[in-house]
Amino acid sequence: MSxxxxxxxxxxxxxxxxxxxxxMMRTLAFAIxxxxxxxxxxLLTESNKILAIDGNGNAELLRYVQLRIPQxxxxxxxxxVLLGALVTMATLSQNSEVTxxxxxxxxxxxxxxxxxxxxxxxxxxxxxxxxxxxVRTNAELIAWEKAEYRRDxxxxxxxxxxxxxxxxxxxxxxxxxxxxxxxxxxxxxRVDRRDGSRLRQIINAQSGRPDGNAWLLNDVRIFTVxxxxxxxxxxxxxxxxxxxxxxxxxxxxxDRTNIADLWKQTxxxxxxxxxxxxxxxxxxxxxxxxLSAVLMPLLGAVTAFGLARSGKLFARAVVGxxxxxxxxxxxxxxxxMGEFGSVPPWAAGWAPFxxxxxxxxxxxxxxxx
Numbered sequence: 158m159s160x161x162x163x164x165x166x167x168x169x170x171x172x173x174x175x176x177x178x179x180x181m182m183r184t185l186a187f188a189i190x191x192x193x194x195x196x197x198x199x200l201l202t203e204s205n206k207i208l209a210i211d212g213n214g215n216a217e218l219l220r221y222v223q224l225r226i227p228q229x230x231x232x233x234x235x236x237x238v239l240l241g242a243l244v245t246m247a248t249l250s251q252n253s254e255v256t257x258x259x260x261x262x263x264x265x266x267x268x269x270x271x272x273x274x275x276x277x278x279x280x281x282x283x284x285x286x287x288x289x290x291x292v293r294t295n296a297e298l299i300a301w302e303k304a305e306y307r308r309d310x311x312x313x314x315x316x317x318x319x320x321x322x323x324x325x326x327x328x329x330x331x332x333x334x335x336x337x338x339x340x341x342x343x344x345x346x347r348v349d350r351r352d353g354s355r356l357r358q359i360i361n362a363q364s365g366r367p368d369g370n371a372w373l374l375n376d377v378r379i380f381t382v383x384x385x386x387x388x389x390x391x392x393x394x395x396x397x398x399x400x401x402x403x404x405x406x407x408x409x410x411x412d413r414t415n416i417a418d419l420w421k422q423t424x425x426x427x428x429x430x431x432x433x434x435x436x437x438x439x440x441x442x443x444x445x446x447x448l449s450a451v452l453m454p455l456l457g458a459v460t461a462f463g464l465a466r467s468g469k470l471f472a473r474a475v476v477g478x479x480x481x482x483x484x485x486x487x488x489x490x491x492x493x494m495g496e497f498g499s500v501p502p503w504a505a506g507w508a509p510f511x512x513x514x515x516x517x518x519x520x521x522x523x524x525x526x
């Protein structure tokens with residue numbers, strides 16, 4: 158009987174339902190409260206800009222709220238799960254319910270499993286919400302903000318800027334690209350010529366355009382690394398075999414692209430030699446960020462366990478909150494490092510999740526098991 162109890166995820170359906178319901182109610186309350194407060198503060202900041210445009214009124218304010226709320230929900234839902242877990246753990250501990258559960262034969266993990274299962278449901282909702290709602294509202298809000306909240310403004314929501322193409326040992330970068338096909342024009346061109354892993358020449362040009370099967374660069378400066386010499390020529394022809402389509406192929410904005418389309422476009426960009434590290438980081442993060450809700454009960458568990466011996470409820474709650482916020486700081490830091498190419502994309506997306514899962518387990522075993 159005891160062995161079967163120890164192997165069951167939740168040997169008592171009543172306790173499991175009670176703990177999960179308590180956790181979900183508090184998480185929902187925090188989510189509603191955080192979104193309401195932050196939306197109010199944000200609207201106070203942006204309302205002057207919106208109403209400064211002739212013709213804008215309450216309808217535009219309501220439109221802004223409708224487009225901004227999905228961003229706030231997605232951004233602060235994991236924080237709400239963390240706060241809900243901390244308050245639930247503190248409540249169970251303060252009412253001696255954790256002691257009762259342990260006396261009934263439940264391990265610390267068995268007390269946590271129902272909350273983690275409920276958090277997994279939150280993660281699935283978060284992922285579906287991001288893919289079906291957030292990407293659409295993001296695209297509309299970003300375009301509207303770039304139009305300075307004007308009505309019916311037509312703007313390019315994904316301009317061709319900061320474009321680069323690799324061909325052999327040459328990397329060609331353009332600050333911006335205009336036109337299509339034979340009329341394609343590169344502005345602010347830089348070409349890095351390498352000899353193996355060493356940089357041999359840096360070529361800067363004001364502009365470039367297709368010339369047969371190559372590119373003709375105008376107003377060119379050539380810096381030779383080995384000699385340190387800088388020379389200027391009116392024009393130079395290079396980039397043989399690079400089609401204009403490789404420059405005009407748009408890199409998707411992860412905030413406005415669902416995960417399926419982002420994956421397809423990432424593979425397509427890779428096939429033409431474009432860098433995709435930042436896109437792969439975004440792909441991994443589209444999964445790891447919603448899944449972070451599952452970690453929150455584990456990181457907040459230090460609030461509930463071990464209190465019978467120490468009684469330091471507030472101190473343990475602070476430790477649990479510190480662990481949770483440390484995860485979000487580490488996650489943002491690793492995403493930034495991955496976008497800069499300092500760490501592999503998979504590490505940028507998943508290393509914080511795996512690290513803090515191990516930290517949470519270690520703290521749980523140290524304090525209770």
